[in-house]
Amino acid sequence: MAQLSAMDVYNLLPKANCGACGCKTCMEFATKLVNREAKPEDCPKLDDESLEKLQELLAPPIKELTIGEGDREVIVGGDEVMFRHELSFFNPPPVFVTVYDDMKEDEIAGKTEEIQEFQVERVGEVLKLDGVAVVSRTGNPEKFARAVEIAVERSKDLAVALITTDPKVMEAGLDVFDERPLLYPATEDNIEDLAKLAADVDCPLGLHARDVEDLVPLVVEAQQYTDDLLLDPGTEFGSHDVVSTTDKLAEIRKAAIEEEFESFGYPTLVTTFPYAFLEDNHVKAARRESYLASACVLRYADLLIMDTVEPWALLPVLTQRQCVYTDPREPQEVEPGLYRIGDPDENSPVLVTTNFTLTYHCVAGDLESADVDCWLLVIDTGGLAVDVSVAGGQFTGEAVKEVIEETGIENNVEHRVLVIPGKAAAVKGDVEDATGWDVVIGTQDSSELPEFLEKEGLLRIDE
Numbered sequence: 001m002a003q004l005s006a007m008d009v010y011n012l013l014p015k016a017n018c019g020a021c022g023c024k025t026c027m028e029f030a031t032k033l034v035n036r037e038a039k040p041e042d043c044p045k046l047d048d049e050s051l052e053k054l055q056e057l058l059a060p061p062i063k064e065l066t067i068g069e070g071d072r073e074v075i076v077g078g079d080e081v082m083f084r085h086e087l088s089f090f091n092p093p094p095v096f097v098t099v100y101d102d103m104k105e106d107e108i109a110g111k112t113e114e115i116q117e118f119q120v121e122r123v124g125e126v127l128k129l130d131g132v133a134v135v136s137r138t139g140n141p142e143k144f145a146r147a148v149e150i151a152v153e154r155s156k157d158l159a160v161a162l163i164t165t166d167p168k169v170m171e172a173g174l175d176v177f178d179e180r181p182l183l184y185p186a187t188e189d190n191i192e193d194l195a196k197l198a199a200d201v202d203c204p205l206g207l208h209a210r211d212v213e214d215l216v217p218l219v220v221e222a223q224q225y226t227d228d229l230l231l232d233p234g235t236e237f238g239s240h241d242v243v244s245t246t247d248k249l250a251e252i253r254k255a256a257i258e259e260e261f262e263s264f265g266y267p268t269l270v271t272t273f274p275y276a277f278l279e280d281n282h283v284k285a286a287r288r289e290s291y292l293a294s295a296c297v298l299r300y301a302d303l304l305i306m307d308t309v310e311p312w313a314l315l316p317v318l319t320q321r322q323c324v325y326t327d328p329r330e331p332q333e334v335e336p337g338l339y340r341i342g343d344p345d346e347n348s349p350v351l352v353t354t355n356f357t358l359t360y361h362c363v364a365g366d367l368e369s370a371d372v373d374c375w376l377l378v379i380d381t382g383g384l385a386v387d388v389s390v391a392g393g394q395f396t397g398e399a400v401k402e403v404i405e406e407t408g409i410e411n412n413v414e415h416r417v418l419v420i421p422g423k424a425a426a427v428k429g430d431v432e433d434a435t436g437w438d439v440v441i442g443t444q445d446s447s448e449l450p451e452f453l454e455k456e457g458l459l460r461i462d463e
């Protein structure tokens with residue numbers, strides 16, 4: 001599919017340049033629409049027909065849809081490109097974790113609370129899980145309804161998925177919770193019943209087939225009732241699981257985006273939780289889930305349903321998601337300036353780093369976790385890391401001098417000693433000449449900084 005241009009969109013706008021949308025010109029608004037930074041409804045001068053045409057033109061080839069409502073809402077799908085550098089990937093895939101109706105009630109409650117409370121901070125962002133998936137293993141409607149009830153009670157902002165092939169069991173779950181849970185799996189055996197049910201209660205429906213081509217008849221049948229669909233082409237368990245599963249997802253994405261095959265214009269869904277029942281060894285199962293889910297975040301899962309709540313197994317998945325779903329058009333940078341780490345005073349060391357987000361958070365995090373009190377001077381390298389900015393000429397003596405003058409750090413400390421990163425050793429002389437400060441070359445890796453500062457007697461600098 002050819003990439004939409006701002007001119008294609010501009011041709012449908014009123015061209016009044018009135019500014020009511022917050023843009024000075026209609027062309028600026030058109031550019032924002034193409035970049036998904038505005039919505040057609042933001043232009044009050046559009047008539048109904050033009051609005052509808054624009055919405056159609058701007059609709060991504062992979063449908064964007066919601067699961068849950070209010071605090072429990074997550075958005076899935078909505079992508080337009082095969083490769084992130086072509087535009088950006090939108091809507092990071094939500095990660096759901098399972099509980100089962102054959103667990104004891106206190107186990108369901110305990111695991112749901114673990115899912116709800118799981119969080120880890122990385123690069124200044126809190127990474128969390130997004131949903132709880134209640135799986136029927138008993139086939140008993142009352143037991144399933146009770147499991148759903150407990151999972152909903154013990155979570156506050158998790159989206160919900162109801163997992164059973166039996167429409168009667170599904171109805172029992174919906175009697176307890178009907179705020180747009182995901183209903184899954186609709187297969188060739190229950191497609192009509194589940195699609196009708198999904199349409200009646202206005203819930204998204206996950207379709208499951210053993211292979212990509214087997215999804216097509218399911219989509220066609222489901223579309224008679226609902227258009228809020230997710231596609232699961234069958235996760236392969238075995239020696240080639242990662243390759244074959246990601247190949248299937250790529251095939252669906254390619255057909256939807258490059259060949260405009262409408263039956264595949266829906267978000268995809270990957271389940272790794274069956275590993276928990278295929279492997280005797282709990283650690284081995286969690287490890288396999290982690291491999292598969294991490295790979296599928298890259299190519300091209302829009303939703304993941306996992307069993308494990310092991311932090312070491314979830315961390316690679318959530319980290320991968322955080323990395324892939326940043327916008328490549330936006331530099332990843334923090335505000336340059338002076339940052340206090342801990343409770344520094346006039347004898348505390350002054351360290352220098354760059355304003356690349358990852359660099360800043362690694363350095364600050366390593367110093368904070370070791371309880372180091374110091375001043376951190378962050379220079380403006382346009383969001384580039386240390387080695388790149390040294391090579392590119394952004395990390396210079398002049399840049400350090402500028403941040404010293406702008407922040408007034410000279411008034412905060414009595415000494416004149418700067419610790420620069422080990423990877424900036426090449427600019428030591430330049431920094432000394434430009435600033436007049438003594439320069440100490442620090443470590444290659446920020447995790448070694450606390451020990452280095454202590455060993456070199458730099459934790460308190462008395463001059």
Ligand code: SF4
Binds near residue numbers: 020045
């Ligand atoms: S509100 Fe509409 S007509 Fe006015 S500048 Fe924006 S896009 Fe153009």
